[in-house]
Amino acid sequence: MNESALLFVYGSLRPGAGHAMGRWLAEQGMHAGAAWMPQAALYRVDWYPGMTGGTGRVRGDLFMLRDPVAAWPALDAFEGIRRQADDEYERRLCSVEREDGERVTVWAYWYRLPVQGLTEVGSGDWLAR
Numbered sequence: 001m002n003e004s005a006l007l008f009v010y011g012s013l014r015p016g017a018g019h020a021m022g023r024w025l026a027e028q029g030m031h032a033g034a035a036w037m038p039q040a041a042l043y044r045v046d047w048y049p050g051m052t053g054g055t056g057r058v059r060g061d062l063f064m065l066r067d068p069v070a071a072w073p074a075l076d077a078f079e080g081i082r083r084q085a086d087d088e089y090e091r092r093l094c095s096v097e098r099e100d101g102e103r104v105t106v107w108a109y110w111y112r113l114p115v116q117g118l119t120e121v122g123s124g125d126w127l128a129r
Helices: 020-028 068-078
Strands: 006-009 029-044 049-065 089-098 103-111
Touching (some): 006 020, 020 029, 020 049, 020 068, 029 103, 049 068, 049 103
Antiparallel strands (some): 029 089
């Protein structure tokens, strides 16, 4: 798989989350299965989650973007990325484990602000909270 086109989503963009941007993503790419982000933690920020480094793992879904050059600006805007110090998220390349155990390199959005006072989603699965 082309690593520059593979996205790991773990919250409102996941199939079944019911968010309009998730439906948009489904039109922009092909669902490529479920995966786990190792060494991560998931927090309830508001009606949406944030993923940070941690000792657990976060469940999510993979999408292969059909036209990543066109999709990244819309996804970055949805995540509030303005390339400023107070951005909530940053997009990073990282490695996840697919359901079959294969490790793949993906893009994922990581929460950048302090998590003090936020509730951790212990299961690591936003849809099962």
